[in-house]
Amino acid sequence: MIQSGRRDQILEIVNKEKNISVKQLSSKLGFAESTIRSDLNLLDKQGLIKRIHGGAASTEKNDDFDYRRFENRLNTEHEEKKEIAQKAIEYIDNDEVLILDASTTCYELAKLLANTTLRLTILTNGIKIAEVLKNNPNISIVLIGGILARNSYAIEGDFGVDILD
Numbered sequence: 001m002i003q004s005g006r007r008d009q010i011l012e013i014v015n016k017e018k019n020i021s022v023k024q025l026s027s028k029l030g031f032a033e034s035t036i037r038s039d040l041n042l043l044d045k046q047g048l049i050k051r052i053h054g055g056a057a058s059t060e061k062n063d064d065f066d067y068r069r070f071e072n073r074l075n076t077e078h079e080e081k082k083e084i085a086q087k088a089i090e091y092i093d094n095d096e097v098l099i100l101d102a103s104t105t106c107y108e109l110a111k112l113l114a115n116t117t118l119r120l121t122i123l124t125n126g127i128k129i130a131e132v133l134k135n136n137p138n139i140s141i142v143l144i145g146g147i148l149a150r151n152s153y154a155i156e157g158d159f160g161v162d163i164l165d
Contacts, residue, residue: 006031007039014049014056019076021055054080074104085109094119102126102154113139127153 009029014020022040026033044051050059054077085108092098092113100106102125110129113120114136124130125144133139146157 007043010036010039011043011048015058015060019052019055019057021077024055074107081105081108085112089113092118092120097121097123100124100126100129102129107132125155127155
């Protein structure tokens with residue numbers, strides 16, 4: 001397949017899926033990940049897609065898809081986030097204090113922590129993080145205050161920074 005045909009296929013898939021990883025594109029099209037990354041970088045420079053960590057996102061206007069939305073971020077690179085969480089939990093011991101932001105990777109870690117017997121204090125600006133941990137009696141949750149950001153379930157602002165200081 002010539003490059004332009006491959007790039008047309010990539011563009012079509014990205015626009016259909018709204019966001020997709022390099023690994024998924026490589027698997028669908030049967031080309032090396034390095035080739036896919038190179039094509040994505042060129043398509044990004046041309047403004048046809050948006051290059052995101054580990055993949056690409058459509059630049060087509062879609063009111064239903066917003067990268068700030070927690071649910072949309074949760075489905076991007078989901079397996080990789082679970083792997084990171086699995087590795088991170090290995091470094092956590094009893095009676096530690098952890099700061100978890102409102103990221104979906106930290107959410108995956110929180111899901112693992114919720115099912116442990118570890119005694120922890122968690123500081124977070126993530127409402128979803130607090131929600132998933134709330135039923136574990138061994139975990140104390142400190143929700144950092146501020147302004148609730150729309151659709152992201154994150155509390156933001158200088159107030160939270162002042163609390164951490």
